[in-house]
Amino acid sequence: xxxxxxxxxxxxxxxxxxxxxxxxxxxxxxxxxxxxxxxxxxxxxxxxxxxxxxxxxxxxxxxxxxxxxxxxxxxxxxxxxxxxxxxxxxxxxxxxxxxxxxxxxxxxxxxxxxxxxxxxxxxxxxxxxxxxxxxxxxxxxxxxxxxxxxxxxxxxxxxxxxxxxxxxxxxxxxxxxxxxxxxxxxx
Numbered sequence: 001x002x003x004x005x006x007x008x009x010x011x012x013x014x015x016x017x018x019x020x021x022x023x024x025x026x027x028x029x030x031x032x033x034x035x036x037x038x039x040x041x042x043x044x045x046x047x048x049x050x051x052x053x054x055x056x057x058x059x060x061x062x063x064x065x066x067x068x069x070x071x072x073x074x075x076x077x078x079x080x081x082x083x084x085x086x087x088x089x090x091x092x093x094x095x096x097x098x099x100x101x102x103x104x105x106x107x108x109x110x111x112x113x114x115x116x117x118x119x120x121x122x123x124x125x126x127x128x129x130x131x132x133x134x135x136x137x138x139x140x141x142x143x144x145x146x147x148x149x150x151x152x153x154x155x156x157x158x159x160x161x162x163x164x165x166x167x168x169x170x171x172x173x174x175x176x177x178x179x180x181x182x183x184x185x186x187x
Contacts, residue, residue: 031064031138033098038085040065040139041102041130045083045149053148054158067135067142074147075114078126079155079182081107098134103127106149109185117174119181156182 031040044065052058059071086092086103093101106128110121131142150158156179163175 031140033134033137033139035139037100037132037139038087038102041085041104041132041141044141045085045104048149049080049083049151049154051148051150051154051158054150064138065141066145067133067140068145072145076147077112077114077155078106078147078149079109079112079119079152079185080149081109081152081186083107083149093129095131095133099132101129101131103129108149109152112155112178112182117171117178119178119185121181121185152182152185 044062047062052061053071053074054077056071063069083104083106086105091103095101104127106126108122108124108126110119110123112119128144128146130144132139133142134140159175159179159182163172163179166172166175
């Protein structure tokens with residue numbers, strides 16, 4: 001039996017143990033290594049899609065999920081319609097019994113640039129491997145540190161809020177144009 005197959009069986013066993021433990025203990029997710037590491041990734045991606053990284057104060061909610069302590073100032077936001085975590089362990093890059101790279105596919109609609117307040121449509125699928133590792137007794141995302149990947153409707157709502165609070169006429173016009181660009185996207 002190959003090393004990769006053995007690791008796959010171990011990870012699968014951890015997943016089954018996680019299922020049993022989470023059903024018999026607390027139903028709340030806490031990132032413990034007895035839980036399926038894709039739950040951590042799913043929670044992180046869900047919060048990102050909902051815009052948790054759009055404002056500095058809201059990034060605090062993501063700190064338990066990631067190894068990095070500082071969020072860079074991003075000049076752009078990737079607008080997505082959805083994402084898919086590949087849960088098939090055979091498609092993962094298993095690094096050790098407690099460390100793997102899990103593939104995620106994002107359905108990208110385009111990129112919104114902060115400085116120019118513009119949206120550049122560019123529909124495609126973005127494929128990323130998320131490096132997940134057990135740190136002490138919790139799973140953590142080690143890499144990659146990507147710009148925010150936010151859902152289209154959440155970004156429309158965020159731009160609408162920014163437009164309502166803007167007093168500069170020129171900036172209000174840019175926000176209105178950006179909002180119409182985002183609303184025109186399918187997904």
